[in-house]
Amino acid sequence: MALLYEVIADHLLTAIDQGVYRQGDRLPSVRKLREQHNISAATAVAALHQLEDQGCIEARERSGYYVRFRPGARFQEPAVSRPSSRPTPVTGQDMVLRLAQATNDPSMVQLGAAVPAPSFLPTQRVERTLAGCSLRYRNRVAGYEFPPGSPELRRQIARRMSEAGCQVSPDDIVITNGCQEAITLALRAVTQPGDIVAIESPTFYGMLQVIESLALKAIEIPTHPRDGMALDALQLACEQWPIKACIVVPNYSNPLGYCMSDERKRDLVNLMNRYRIALIEDDVYGDLGFGLQRPSVAKAWDTEGRVLHCSSFSKSLSSGLRVGWIVPGQYFEKVEYLKYVTNLAAPTLAQLTVAQMLEGGSHDRYLRQARNQYARAIGRMTEAISLHFPKETRVTQPAGGFVLWVELPGGINAVELAQQALRAGISIAPGPIFSATQKYRNFIRLNCACEWDERVDRALATLGRLIG
Numbered sequence: 001m002a003l004l005y006e007v008i009a010d011h012l013l014t015a016i017d018q019g020v021y022r023q024g025d026r027l028p029s030v031r032k033l034r035e036q037h038n039i040s041a042a043t044a045v046a047a048l049h050q051l052e053d054q055g056c057i058e059a060r061e062r063s064g065y066y067v068r069f070r071p072g073a074r075f076q077e078p079a080v081s082r083p084s085s086r087p088t089p090v091t092g093q094d095m096v097l098r099l100a101q102a103t104n105d106p107s108m109v110q111l112g113a114a115v116p117a118p119s120f121l122p123t124q125r126v127e128r129t130l131a132g133c134s135l136r137y138r139n140r141v142a143g144y145e146f147p148p149g150s151p152e153l154r155r156q157i158a159r160r161m162s163e164a165g166c167q168v169s170p171d172d173i174v175i176t177n178g179c180q181e182a183i184t185l186a187l188r189a190v191t192q193p194g195d196i197v198a199i200e201s202p203t204f205y206g207m208l209q210v211i212e213s214l215a216l217k218a219i220e221i222p223t224h225p226r227d228g229m230a231l232d233a234l235q236l237a238c239e240q241w242p243i244k245a246c247i248v249v250p251n252y253s254n255p256l257g258y259c260m261s262d263e264r265k266r267d268l269v270n271l272m273n274r275y276r277i278a279l280i281e282d283d284v285y286g287d288l289g290f291g292l293q294r295p296s297v298a299k300a301w302d303t304e305g306r307v308l309h310c311s312s313f314s315k316s317l318s319s320g321l322r323v324g325w326i327v328p329g330q331y332f333e334k335v336e337y338l339k340y341v342t343n344l345a346a347p348t349l350a351q352l353t354v355a356q357m358l359e360g361g362s363h364d365r366y367l368r369q370a371r372n373q374y375a376r377a378i379g380r381m382t383e384a385i386s387l388h389f390p391k392e393t394r395v396t397q398p399a400g401g402f403v404l405w406v407e408l409p410g411g412i413n414a415v416e417l418a419q420q421a422l423r424a425g426i427s428i429a430p431g432p433i434f435s436a437t438q439k440y441r442n443f444i445r446l447n448c449a450c451e452w453d454e455r456v457d458r459a460l461a462t463l464g465r466l467i468g
Contacts, residue, residue: 005046008037012051016067023379027057027065055291058372068290068375075386075395078407080230083201083220083439087241090212090436109450109459112418112427114204114254114403115319116449120373122366125357126318133352145348147339149175149325153355157325160358164286165300166309166327174326174336175346179284182310182326183247184210185338189331190278190308191216191244198237198246200229202405202434202443204254204282207247211436218436219243225396225405228253228260231267238275245278251295252285255405255434255445257398259289262296269301276306278331283311284324287367289400290375305329313354315401316367321350374402377448384457385446388464402449408467412442420466426459 002010015021028036033044048065051057058068110117134141148154154170161168176182183206191197193215199207201220211218219237222230229248237243248268250260260268272279281298289295299309308331312324323346328335339345357363381404385395394407408414414430421428429447431440450456 004039005043005050008033008039008043008047009050011037012047013054013056016056021067023067023383024376025067026063027067029064058375060372061369068372075382075393075397077225077396078394078405078443080224081201081220081222081439083222083435084437085219085233085237085240087196087217087219088436090208090216090218107425108422109426109455111446111450111456111459112429114315114429114445114447114449116315116402117451119451120370120377120402120449121316121318122357123318125362125366126321126353129356130349130353133356134349137349137352141349141352143348144345145175145351146345147174147336149173149346150348150351150355153323153351153358154325156355156358161297161299161309161327164294165296168299168327172327172329172332174328174332174339175351176310176312176324176326176339177343177346178314178322178324179282179310179312180206180210180324181339181342182312182324183207183280183282184214185335185342186278186280186308186310186326186328186331187211187214187216187245187247188338189328189334190280195244196241198234198243198277199436200248200253200256202255202431202440203247204249205429205433207282208433208436220436220439223253223256224258225256226258226399228256228258228264229268231264231271234268235271238271238277243275243277245280246272247280247282248298249282249285250298251283252289252398252400254285254401255396255403255429257396257401257403257405259295259399260298265296265298266301269298269307272306273304279307281307281309283309284315285401286311287316288371288374288402290371290378291399299327299329302329305331308335316370317354317357317363321354322347323350323354371400374400374449377402377450377452378404380452381446381448381460384460388460390464390467402447404446404448406444406446408442408444410442412467414441414444417444417463417466421463424459424462424466426462428463 030044057065154173158170196217200223222233299307309327392409396405418430429445431443432438
């Protein structure tokens with residue numbers, strides 16, 4: 001027999017499922033639930049906590065409980081990708097610079113680059129901590145924090161990685177200027193010009209830029225929007241080609257937003273060990289899942305030191321601080337040296353500021369709030385797409401992060417659409433820049449972590465009209 005609080009929770013869940021309370025709506029207060037159901041405050045609170053534990057609702061400070069975004073079935077999701085099965089040089093990434101430059105234009109509606117708006121980040125706390133560290137460590141910040149980097153920061157990162165199921169020592173970590181540099185160092189450590197690198201398809205265009213700059217070849221592996229890289233296709237590629245490295249974003253990938261299961265992460269690591277291939281893991285979105293627990297990392301199954309784990313705080317603390325890290329495993333000495341000869345060190349003040357912010361648990365409290373905020377942003381954008389875009393549109397249902405991968409009707413040219421949008425003051429990311437072979441001609445990626453206002457809503461309506 002169900003307990004009373006479970007009955008109340010089921011009653012509220014039914015109301016949510018029937019649309020009585022929609023995404024973002026405020027639920028009745030504890031007092032209101034007491035009056036409606038003639039129950040105690042403790043029973044009402046227990047019912048709300050059960051729905052919160054199930055991920056159906058969220059608590060907002062001094063405001064009450066609200067219906068959380070739950071990826072819905074309003075849209076079909078894009079099908080698993082079918083890229084070319086042959087390695088290819090990477091070209092045509094010049095459009096990405098124009099996309100990045102558009103983010104500096106305040107007149108633009110920024111839906112292109114995956115950069116969260118300041119309201120999604122703890123900017124005031126960053127400012128206070130930055131000022132405090134500049135005074136507290138005034139002599140130290142005047143000098144270099146040579147590789148591997150600040151011991152305080154490396155200790156904090158090691159603690160956080162242990163919470164993700166990965167036991168590493170602070171001495172295993174090298175601090176970098178963001179995740180992009182970490183990935184670059186990883187590739188430089190394990191490849192030579194002309195080597196082949198296996199990548200997800202679609203993949204983050206920043207990966208393609210690094211591959212192009214290092215004169216490497218990419219082989220695109222089919223990738224499912226919920227399960228991730230197809231391991232059977234990856235194995236076939238390993239049998240056919242001398243692949244030297246594989247790059248994956250197993251937690252809330254950009255642009256698909258999927259999260260690999262623990263079993264698939266383990267199988268991926270085992271596959272790379274079997275073929276003696278380096279696995280470069282980008283975990284920059286790992287803290288931004290919509291679930292109750294942070295997912296594991298592939299590095300947790302690394303028994304041979306073949307996984308080079310890369311991440312940063314650009315999406316969860318501050319993009320401008322440019323603080324990232326790499327756990328290079330058996331390639332530690334090479335990565336440490338490459339970091340030193342590339343730019344000597346990451347900025348000392350930024351490292352100490354991040355280390356300070358990670359102490360004491362306040363960052364985890366912020367992350368709980370940020371995850372809810374990102375989930376609402378995804379839900380809001382999905383709702384707007386359903387109102388303004390053609391009914392044939394397909395949209396991913398991400399498990400975390402803050403981007404949507406959108407498949408438009410087949411006749412749409414996303415590059416032309418992006419150029420028309422720029423002329424209308426709107427920045428979007430066209431699908432071909434997410435592929436080494438310029439696939440995804442009728443796809444776009446949208447950044448949902450924007451300041452939502454009438455300009456954004458009008459921009460989406462304009463995109464809908466341009467799409468036709």
